[in-house]
Amino acid sequence: MTALANRYEFVFLFDVTNGNPNGDPDAGNLPRLDPETNRGLVTDVCLKRKIRNFINLVQDGEPGFGIYVQEGAILNEKHREAYKAVRPNDDTVATAKKLSPKNAEEETAVRSFMCQNFYDVRTFGAVMGTGINCGQVRGPVQLAFAQSVEPVLPLEISITRMAATAEGEAKKGEDGEDGRRDNRTMGRKHIIPYGLYRAHGYISAKLAERTGFGEADLEHLWQALEQMFDHDRSAARGEMGSRKLIVFRHASALGNAAAPALFGRVTVRRRFKGEEYALDGDGLDNLPPARSFADYSVSVNRDGLPAGVEIIERL
Amino acid sequence: MPFGVRIRVSGRYACFSRPEMKTERVSYDVITPSAARGILEAIHWKPAIRWTIDRIHVLKPIRFQSIRRNEVGGKIPVSSVRAAMKAGAVHDLRLVVNDARQQRAATILVDVDYVIEAHFDLTDRAGPDDTPAKHHEMFSRRAANGQCFHQPCLGTREFPADFQLWSDSIPAHALPGDQVNKDLGWMLLDIDHTPTKGGGHVCDDGCVPHFFPARLKDGVLTIPRLDAAEVRS
Numbered sequence: 056m057t058a059l060a061n062r063y064e065f066v067f068l069f070d071v072t073n074g075n076p077n078g079d080p081d082a083g084n085l086p087r088l089d090p091e092t093n094r095g096l097v098t099d100v101c102l103k104r105k106i107r108n109f110i111n112l113v114q115d116g117e118p119g120f121g122i123y124v125q126e127g128a129i130l131n132e133k134h135r136e137a138y139k140a141v142r143p144n145d146d147t148v149a150t151a152k153k154l155s156p157k158n159a160e161e162e163t164a165v166r167s168f169m170c171q172n173f174y175d176v177r178t179f180g181a182v183m184g185t186g187i188n189c190g191q192v193r194g195p196v197q198l199a200f201a202q203s204v205e206p207v208l209p210l211e212i213s214i215t216r217m218a219a220t221a222e223g224e225a226k227k228g229e230d231g232e233d234g235r236r237d238n239r240t241m242g243r244k245h246i247i248p249y250g251l252y253r254a255h256g257y258i259s260a261k262l263a264e265r266t267g268f269g270e271a272d273l274e275h276l277w278q279a280l281e282q283m284f285d286h287d288r289s290a291a292r293g294e295m296g297s298r299k300l301i302v303f304r305h306a307s308a309l310g311n312a313a314a315p316a317l318f319g320r321v322t323v324r325r326r327f328k329g330e331e332y333a334l335d336g337d338g339l340d341n342l343p344p345a346r347s348f349a350d351y352s353v354s355v356n357r358d359g360l361p362a363g364v365e366i367i368e369r370l
Numbered sequence: 371m372p373f374g375v376r377i378r379v380s381g382r383y384a385c386f387s388r389p390e391m392k393t394e395r396v397s398y399d400v401i402t403p404s405a406a407r408g409i410l411e412a413i414h415w416k417p418a419i420r421w422t423i424d425r426i427h428v429l430k431p432i433r434f435q436s437i438r439r440n441e442v443g444g445k446i447p448v449s450s451v452r453a454a455m456k457a458g459a460v461h462d463l464r465l466v467v468n469d470a471r472q473q474r475a476a477t478i479l480v481d482v483d484y485v486i487e488a489h490f491d492l493t494d495r496a497g498p499d500d501t502p503a504k505h506h507e508m509f510s511r512r513a514a515n516g517q518c519f520h521q522p523c524l525g526t527r528e529f530p531a532d533f534q535l536w537s538d539s540i541p542a543h544a545l546p547g548d549q550v551n552k553d554l555g556w557m558l559l560d561i562d563h564t565p566t567k568g569g570g571h572v573c574d575d576g577c578v579p580h581f582f583p584a585r586l587k588d589g590v591l592t593i594p595r596l597d598a599a600e601v602r603s
Contacts, residue, residue: 079437079438080438080439080440080473081436081437081438081475087437089435090435091435091480096437098437098439098528099527099528100439100440100441100528121460121463121464122464123446123463123464123465124442124464124465124467125464125465125466125467126466126467126468161448161452162448164455165448165451165452165455168451168454168455169446169451172454172460172463173460181446182445182446183445183446183447183448183451193520195520197520197521197523197527197528197530198528199382199528199529199530200382200383200528200529202382255530257520257521257530259518259519259520259521261519261520262519262520307517309512309517309518309519310515310516310517310518311515311516311517312515312516313515313516313532313533313534314516314521314530314532315516315532316516
């Protein structure tokens, strides 16, 4: 696989309706918030998890598309049994010694094996090590924390369950004052009524060269970003969706323009009754809160684009 | 220093982990010289040159925030990769995150802005073509155009660094009174990586961390050389 020859940056916009995009383990699973600005946060690792899950779902079993950092059940145990049956003598392969003549050489072999076989190692990198030796793979794709474009207001929704977990609880509930059996449990859900989140990503062609991350892999990454929420439905998430994926493609491997200036070309504005308002400007306070993607407008400034940079609106 | 460079780096978050608190990461108050070197190397580096950080100008107040994330606690054992290579199958090579889960808090910096002053020296791996002027020119051209080998980061990769070549005068800092001349305590200067023969470097116990007593003076941190008397390893 030929590696990428171009640097990329991307702006990824996704939204959540009545759901919790990323719970904070420090705050009782409340949606993550920047405490200073009350903007919602989604960590980079949260998005990477979804990319991994999507690739695993779509490319399941394809050679070269293993996912090293897996979630939940292990489906491949059976395959392993089959392999063991087919190759009973493999443990004694004499060539094994050839693989480890020197540390540096073996490290390279191990590293390229991992890169070739696992999509997530090739994309995001991985740390391999036993004891003193550390083989490290730095992946070309780098994601930053996603932040909501406006402050979000998490709501706590109390819910009830018409059953009890343990027997003891059930008995206590018997013969209530009005004679009703009241075997109920109460729970809580934290949701954000609506939030539009913006994530920034970077893809280094030079690091792609080292891991063998190629054009086809890139296409899979875009596809994952576009569709990953469609395969991540759950009670907690509510309705999440990818809204915009704007890609900046540089003509060269090192890039043709500074990343922050490119990101600045994508502006999100509030829309209300046909009027548009800047998010950092005045006049937002009197508007009702945004509750759908239609309350925002996204524009890409193509004026005076630096030479060698191409804007691709994937979504 | 004829070939000094100045670069301004900023970002929304940063985490320069203190080595003594690395499981639940706590950032140093300001960028370490080692992280600053990493930023320069992300823009331009060749084995022929070695970057040295001279001064760090801290432009924005030092503020922290805490974030807790689910992380994995394990690394990929080389032995199991070797076994999979031998078997020709990757099916039992995986890490199940639910089994290896750890929740870790990180105390990170918010809204940072620095001007880094640095210079480079030629190493003994410099060839006849490696003139200081050439490397200086390459670095300046790349930094001015926003080009980089990979996007530099502020300590960890989820916190990307915005950079620009800085030729203006140093902007006035916005530090509150108690931080202008803050004593930052002992801080990591850099890690002396022992070079291995054959090129590839494997970090091992032979790598020596060096520390220096760091103190802001009017918002400026002056970095001693690695062999200075006040530097301890």
